[in-house]
Amino acid sequence: MSEEARPHRTAAVIPAAGRGVRLGPGAPKALRTLGGTPMLIHAVRAMAASRAVSLVVVVAPPEGAPEVKNLLDEHALPERTDYLVVPGGETRQESVRLGIEALPDGITTVLVHDAARPLVPVDTVDAVVEAVRDGAPAVVPALPLTDTVKQVEPREKGEPEPVVATPERALLRAVQTPQGFDREMLQRAHRSETAVGEGATDCAGMVERLGAPVVVVPGHEEAFKVTRPLDLVLAEAVLARRRANDGF
Numbered sequence: 001m002s003e004e005a006r007p008h009r010t011a012a013v014i015p016a017a018g019r020g021v022r023l024g025p026g027a028p029k030a031l032r033t034l035g036g037t038p039m040l041i042h043a044v045r046a047m048a049a050s051r052a053v054s055l056v057v058v059v060a061p062p063e064g065a066p067e068v069k070n071l072l073d074e075h076a077l078p079e080r081t082d083y084l085v086v087p088g089g090e091t092r093q094e095s096v097r098l099g100i101e102a103l104p105d106g107i108t109t110v111l112v113h114d115a116a117r118p119l120v121p122v123d124t125v126d127a128v129v130e131a132v133r134d135g136a137p138a139v140v141p142a143l144p145l146t147d148t149v150k151q152v153e154p155r156e157k158g159e160p161e162p163v164v165a166t167p168e169r170a171l172l173r174a175v176q177t178p179q180g181f182d183r184e185m186l187q188r189a190h191r192s193e194t195a196v197g198e199g200a201t202d203c204a205g206m207v208e209r210l211g212a213p214v215v216v217v218p219g220h221e222e223a224f225k226v227t228r229p230l231d232l233v234l235a236e237a238v239l240a241r242r243r244a245n246d247g248f
């Protein structure tokens with residue numbers, strides 16, 4: 001089948017195998033609740049809300065895969081959305097690779113979305129999918145920064161760190177997820193020794209290491225990552241406001 005005739009099929013891979021060390025003691029972060037529902041379920045629903053997404057691959061904590069499968073069975077997804085659960089790895093990058101390896105034939109576009117970004121709006125998801133379908137091999141949603149950023153020479157904790165540069169803030173963006181990819185490009189990045197390795201904190205950065213173009217579309221304030229305890233307070237407030245606005 002020619003490239004033009006190939007139907008687009010989109011899957012979302014959700015790495016959810018992290019511990020959530022920065023959030024503090026408790027269950028693995030993806031299983032902690034937000035408004036009474038596990039964060040992971042919010043993230044899965046956020047992906048399934050896009051009509052483009054026909055499959056969600058959840059990468060679960062290795063020992064928690066059966067529990068995650070039960071959770072997904074309990075919380076209904078739209079009928080058009082299938083899901084798979086696979087056990088994760090030691091790092092986010094490894095977990096994403098395991099998720100990609102589980103993708104069936106026929107998927108052409110892949111979203112990679114942190115379980116730790118449970119509140120991303122569907123418009124942001126759709127904007128990413130659209131940009132990939134329009135031909136960009138890698139797409140990231142991102143926002144301009146509000147703080148000024150300094151590059152430093154790292155020192156032991158608590159020691160003053162010398163500043164070496166102040167990048168021009170107007171040229172910087174804070175990158176969110178879901179990040180969207182042409183499937184072959186994402187697979188190439190995860191199989192490449194050049195792309196895999198130290199300092200690659202997102203998949204788009206790995207694609208950049210291959211010399212391929214990555215483009216930015218507007219992100220959303222509510223797509224923030226739940227990383228520290230205060231983020232959880234904010235996430236509860238955003239969810240409560242949404243529920244009040246929706247009248248349930």
Ligand SMILES: Nc1ccn([C@@H]2O[C@H](COP(=O)(O)OP(=O)(O)OP(=O)(O)O)[C@@H](O)[C@H]2O)c(=O)n1
Nearest residue numbers: 015016017018019020021022090091095115116
């Ligand atoms: N071995 C890992 C580590 C992280 N993740 C996932 O990658 C996403 C982004 O990672 P982060 O926010 O750093 O989560 P944690 O690694 O859980 O957090 P921390 O670094 O505080 O432990 C999360 O959905 C997390 O579950 C994963 O699937 N496998």
Ligand SMILES: C[C@](O)(CO)[C@H](O)COP(=O)(O)O
Nearest residue numbers: 092114175176177201202225
């Ligand atoms: C992928 C990411 O969310 C983009 O901002 C981020 O790099 C993940 O970093 P983490 O340290 O694994 O949370």
